[in-house]
Amino acid sequence: MFRAAAASAAAALLVVLALMLFKIGQASAPVWSKHAGELLTGTRWAPSKEIFGGLPFVFGTLVTSAIALVLAVPVGVATALYVSEFAPRRLRGTIASLTDLLAAVPSVIYGLWGFYVLVPTLRPFQAWLARTVGRVIPIFGTPESGLHGVGLFSAGVVLAIMIIPTISAVSREVFLTIPREQRHAALALGATRWESIKIAVLPAARPGIIGAVILGLGRALGETIAVTIVIGNVPVISKSILSYGATMPSIIAGNFPEASGSHAQALLAIALMLFALTLLVNILARVLVRRRVA
């Protein structure tokens, strides 16, 4: 009986998801039949003219999430490692609680703080980046539309801060629940603390860490409010990460209130595309984890 309850809870997840997909698919069907190619590959978004190019949003979503991961994964995993392995015993709980506190900050605060505090702070840094590294590597260069402060880079930084606690907390749990015997064995054989971690902890933790990174990526891909406030929400594809842009969640959040007819359907279609992207990312993660575990 207990087993049946547990099984139905698990199955219910699939049912709800299927219902959601069905509803969104059904609602967006008309626009798919007319604009499918454009939604997937078009670069121009002009709803008033019935032009629905979805590529700028895919671009924005991927770029901001990539920036977020590049910044957050090293910090998150290293933080988790420090708390579980290196920190003095009496500090562990405090540091863990503090890192978890980053998750307590609501996303709307990240967005507002990001806009009023972080963006003005990042603007001179972005200008410096464009002036120096940007001359050689175009992705760090001054965007064609000019440097505004808000944009892909700022959104990426905000996202990074937001997903650090997710990556860190889950990684920490993973590190802590690995049995200590192997670590002690390595130490007994003369390894340094870091070496014992490298040998005994990291390999076993790898699947869990990847799980943590995927959870973090999931959070980054789907973050709506904070990104909408700091990204500039202009559907363009730029050579530079310092440009403004838009993500799939941000255009949905920004436009859905007003949208009607084909515009609303196009936004729902983008929601479907976002679902497909999340699906793809998770399939990739599965492949990675399987390879390591084997």
Place this chain on the structure above:
Amino acid sequence: MIGTISARRHRKDRLITRLSAFAVALALIPLGWILYDVAKIGLKAIRSVDFFTQGPPGDPSALGGGIWNGILGTLIIVGLAAAIAVPLGVMSAVYLAEFAKPGSRLASVIRFFADVMSGIPSIVYGIFVYTLIVAATHSFSAWSGSVAIALIVWPVVMRTTEEVLKLVPEELRQASYALGAPKWRTVVQVVLPAAGAGILTGALLGLARGAGETAPLLFTAFGNQFVSSALGKPMSALPLEIYRGARTAFDPAIQRAWGAALTLIVMVLVLSVGARWLLGRRARALS
């Protein structure tokens, strides 16, 4: 490897230690910064305990008043969402970790889609619940907000609970079976308590996320400048007070919004610290 540790290996060990300490600093600097900024503006609105017991003044440009409408709303909406999502999440995780046959296709599929669900932007849940419930009932309502939040929290709780359940040593289960306990009892009385701290961390992370979500509530609970506890009517919540309040043209209203932000952060902090304290020694051993 047996023998004295060379200077080079020592240096590497120290370097790694320092680098990870630096990472901790990097993670904590934005936290301190945000808290400082939120407190700087928010504290201006918290002039007395009225801030927590009264709703906003009718005139948004007036000083005083508070965000009790948001506090009550968050307690009700997130409470209801937790009542839906945590049991569902834990039960689904229990199925995946304890009852599903290893290598079960169904279990893999469920796990996979739970990860996918975590990645769906919160606004989509809001839109889905709006279409399903709000438009159909012609009313914004608190309970529709709870449903939207529950959908977000559920996969998070499920995934983290499952991770933690998997790491409970098999010996504990074997010992229980050896004593003659049936499977369900083993799960309920041995496995779940052993994983308790981890489950709670996962649930709290999920709820912290749920309590801070704005997008799903925008078109479900909708917001209300009056204090309300009616589940079938629009209700405010702290994120809504923050989002809508910070964007008005009046400083007192903006200060109240940041005060709400401070309140929400403190609320979630108390939850996390409280959970650790509640579990006492068991949690300390694991952390």
Place this chain on the structure above:
Amino acid sequence: MRRKKLAVAMAAVSLLAVVAAACGKTKTTTPTAALTGAGATFPAPVYQKWADDYLKAKNVKINYQAIGSGGGITQITNKTVDFGASDAPMKDSELTKAPGILHIPTVFGAVVVTYNLTDVQSGLKLTQDAVAGLFLGTIKKWNDAAIASANPGVTLPDTAVSVAHRSDSSGTTNIFTSYLSAVSAEWKTKVGSGKDVEWKTGAGASGNDGVSGLVKQTPGGVGYVEVAFAKKNNLPVASIRNSTGAFIEPTLEAVTAAANTATVPDDLRFSVANAPGAAAYPISGATWLLVYKEQMDQAKGQALVNFLWWAIHDGQSSAPALFYATLPSSLVTKAEEKIKSITYNGTALYTG
């Protein structure tokens, strides 16, 4: 030990619940009715003032959430709110989805062009072409001739122009772009008007606060906002050249002058963009409350009708303090007729 801690925790939670219940009861008399409305951010300050005053006067709760004009239209179409609010009158295509909707005008307001130039703290004059050029991206520097020619004696810096516009659907955008479409053929063909347009340049920010915030933190920034937001952020406001060639500041008198020129058709949908007349501020706009002619609930319908009547009469006195112009009397008369036509089960609800 654990059981003891559990007991303490449960006691704390129960105490909190009791306090919550007790505080919940400290409200005064139960209101006679409650209305929910949603829509434009542009008039939100005055609507919230009205909600406060009306509660004190008539003991009716009005919950107004500023979610944007587009949101107001969508929600009243879906009948999830009792009234909608929009600075953009509903288009014909939108009306077909919400048959029987009435537009009740409430106040007029100004959309201002605000900018961030350290050396020019006030008094910037902009011609129609200058405004269009700035927001089309054809004017790239502040010392461009198109701007300088109208501002002799002002040293304009060689700073790059950084445009800020709305990223969300907005009635403020509708008023601003309607003005631009009326004064610039290039704008009309390239961009057009609407709550949400395909901007040729500039970063998007969310809400009036977002645009004013972006302008405030970007040297060389320029944007369009509802007048209260410019004032709140101590941002300078440009004088705009109107149809007679005069440079007009967005004062209450200038907006009222624009309001008085409105040609109002039967359904009360109109625009005062680029209003004629020497004293008119050209980027003015009206804002409406959207209600159904046939109400579904008698108590709510009654409360709504009484509130609307109050809004266009008693409510008008609080508008000027918040920088909104009151309705001209001819418009009030027309609005009264519309309110009198609201019915429940065939009977008119307004009884005077």
